[in-house]
Amino acid sequence: MFSILATESASSAGWISMVVWLVILFAFMYFFMVRPQKKEQQKKNSMLAELAVGDTILTTSGFYGTVIDIADDTVIVEFGSNKNCRIPMQKAAISAVEKPEEAAE
Structure with a gap:
């Protein structure tokens, strides 16, 4: 009985750590890829609007x-x-x- 509970808690800990890493990965991608691209697009749009x-x-x-x-x-x-x-x-x-x-x- 105890070994089944230990296996389930280890399995859930693995899932939690994987979810945490995915959240960190998506946050990294947002701040280093998506956000600068949006800033550059806004800058170009304002440049063309002032033409x-x-x-x-x-x-x-x-x-x-x-x-x-x-x-x-x-x-x-x-x-x-x-x-x-x-x-x-x-x-x-x-x-x-x-x-x-x-x-x-």
């Missing part, structure tokens, strides 16, 4: 340009000194924005 005509941008493909017009999810960008090179692109393709005031400093 204005005249800003200099860097695209994800590495091109620098100046914003000419902004629609819902589309931005018309002028590349280089040639005024005829205006290309519509998605806002999601913008990786960095530099305001004209920042460029002057």
Whole structure:
């Protein structure tokens, strides 16, 4: 009788320790993987929300340009000194924005 109770308590202790390790694993994944990714996404969304005509941008493909017009999810960008090179692109393709005031400093 005593050996059956000892086996059951050892088995339940094993389950409890496994659950504790799983909770620790999920907490680790949240604080080191999910949370930084959410912060980065919020930062990019605020950058795109503050986008204005005249800003200099860097695209994800590495091109620098100046914003000419902004629609819902589309931005018309002028590349280089040639005024005829205006290309519509998605806002999601913008990786960095530099305001004209920042460029002057």
